[in-house]
Amino acid sequence: MSRKQQRGEATVETLLDAALRVYAEAGDQGLTVGAVTKASGVSLGSLYHHFGSIDGLMNALVMRWLERLLGELVKALENTRTAHTGIRALVRAYLDFAQEHRDAALLLHSSHADRQGMADGRRLRDAQEARLSPLAQWAERYVDAGELAPLPAPLLEALILGPVIGVARRWLSGVDDVDLDQAAVLLPERIWRAVKADSP
Structure with missing residues (x-):
């Protein structure tokens, strides 16, 4: 260089x-x-x-931190042996990221990031494909093994990460009724009930 x-x-x-x-x-x-x-x-x-432009700078900033967050989620899955422990690791990693990188988490959960995602979701997803692929492959492996419900990948992603994102948003908004350490213990079990293969 x-x-x-x-x-x-x-x-x-x-x-x-x-x-x-x-x-x-x-x-x-x-x-x-x-x-x-x-x-x-x-x-x-x-x-x-x-x-x-300033929008170009903001978009690059969102992409930078989204990549870091996805990297943390993928890393969290590396030492897990079951779908259940993987969900626990994903929840913990997401909430830890929000606590450790509060400013970046605020940005990733901001109206700007939401607008960017809605306006250019396909391009954003394509740009992060290398990071998203391990998450999708992890879910697919456990669907094939009969541990996770045989749902389309976007639905599994929403069921697993949706509640975690919701709790992180609430905490980031300054509401003081959310304990992220407690959430990291309770959420994985609730999420697991929703996505395990024998769920009704």
């Missing part, structure tokens, strides 16, 4: 890091070109060169 490419990559990282800080402090409305360039020390021209 040339020095110019290294500088370009460093600039991209600086802008993404600054954008997350600004988002965490000021939300959607405060995430402006001026705020990001001020927080990063990077010129306006560089921001436009690398991302095209």
